[in-house]
Each structure stands twice: as structure tokens, then as C-alpha cells.
Amino acid sequence: MHRAGSFVAQHISPVTAEQVQPNGVDLTLEAVLEQVEPGRLGREGKTIGERRPLEFADPDAETYRLDPGGYVLQYAETVHIPEDHVGFIYPRSSLMRNSCMLNTAVWDAGYEGKGEGLLQVHHPVELERGARVAQIVLADANHDGTYDGSYQGERTR
Numbered sequence: 001m002h003r004a005g006s007f008v009a010q011h012i013s014p015v016t017a018e019q020v021q022p023n024g025v026d027l028t029l030e031a032v033l034e035q036v037e038p039g040r041l042g043r044e045g046k047t048i049g050e051r052r053p054l055e056f057a058d059p060d061a062e063t064y065r066l067d068p069g070g071y072v073l074q075y076a077e078t079v080h081i082p083e084d085h086v087g088f089i090y091p092r093s094s095l096m097r098n099s100c101m102l103n104t105a106v107w108d109a110g111y112e113g114k115g116e117g118l119l120q121v122h123h124p125v126e127l128e129r130g131a132r133v134a135q136i137v138l139a140d141a142n143h144d145g146t147y148d149g150s151y152q153g154e155r156t157r
């Protein structure tokens with residue numbers, strides 16, 4: 001079963017009433033990064049290649065103007081995935097309707113941090129810092145242990 005937006009909101013910080021949706025909570029854009037060197041996934045270990053924060057096209061309006069390509073998007077909110085749950089992120093439909101997509105991975109029970117997503121831009125788009133871009137939902141889930149990986153606590157310290 002997926003939980004209501006009001007339940008999800010108890011595990012997101014900060015959150016405003018505008019972000020709370022019937023089935024989840026909208027997350028907002030903190031920053032857009034462009035990867036500038038290769039990363040590596042090996043049989044053991046991994047390296048995340050350097051990613052450089054993009055400049056705003058209009059610093060007064062804190063607005064990114066993005067050409068087609070792949071970008072790393074950082075969310076502004078700290079998310080905590082409670083025990084007995086798993087999290088999934090979807091793009092906000094208006095992002096998708098503007099020919100952009102968010103690729104995401106699994107949000108593990110016990111994870112806490114400000115996460116990231118892969119933003120695919122298929123047509124030029126403008127994104128303002130603080131705009132709602134994604135929606136997180138929580139589903140009931142059995143799990144073995146809780147998240148204890150390298151991204152625990154990311155961008156919260």
C-alpha cells in the first residue's frame with residue numbers, strides 16, 4: 001500500500017502545504033550539476049566523477065536555462081525513509097509534459113539525506129531554484145536491515 005501525502009510529509013523537511021499532494025510530496029530544486037569527468041563502478045567500490053554546479057542563466061531570478069542533455073539534479077529537502085517503507089520518486093507531470101524526465105533509483109528504508117536524480121532534458125527548459133520538480137511517494141515494504149551506505153546523511157551535515 002502507498003501512503004497518503006500527509007504521511008509522507010511527516011518525513012520531509014522543510015515542507016509547505018503547497019508541496020503536499022494526495023499521494024506524495026513534491027520536492028523542489030536546489031541545484032543542477034553537470035558531470036565533467038568519468039565515474040566508475042567496479043566489482044568492488046565506486047567513484048563518482050566530478051560534477052560541476054551550473055550557473056544560473058539569470059542570477060536575479062535564480063533560473064537555470066538547460067539545453068538538451070543529462071544533468072544531476074539535487075533536491076532541497078531532507079528526506080527520511082521510515083522503517084517498513086520504501087520510497088520512489090517520479091517527475092512532476094509538468095516537467096515531463098515539458099519534454100524532461102527524472103531517472104531515479106530506490107530510496108531505502110532508513111536513508112536520510114538530500115538526494116539526487118538524473119534530469120533528462122529533451123527540449124530546452126527553464127527551471128527556477130525552489131521550483132517543485134519531483135514527487136516522492138512511500139510504499140509499505142518489508143526490508144532486511146536499514147540503509148547504511150555511503151550516501152547516508154548526504155548534504156545534511
Ligand SMILES: O=c1ccn([C@H]2C[C@H](O)[C@@H](COP(=O)(O)OP(=O)(O)OP(=O)(O)O)O2)c(=O)[nH]1
Nearest residue numbers: 104105106107108111115116117147149150151
Ligand atoms: O533516485 C534516487 C534514489 C535513491 N537516492 C538515495 C536514497 C538511497 O537510499 C540512497 C542510496 O541508494 P543506493 O543504495 O542505490 O546507492 P548505491 O549506489 O548502492 O551506493 P551505497 O552502496 O553506498 O549505498 O540514495 C537518491 O538520492 N536518488
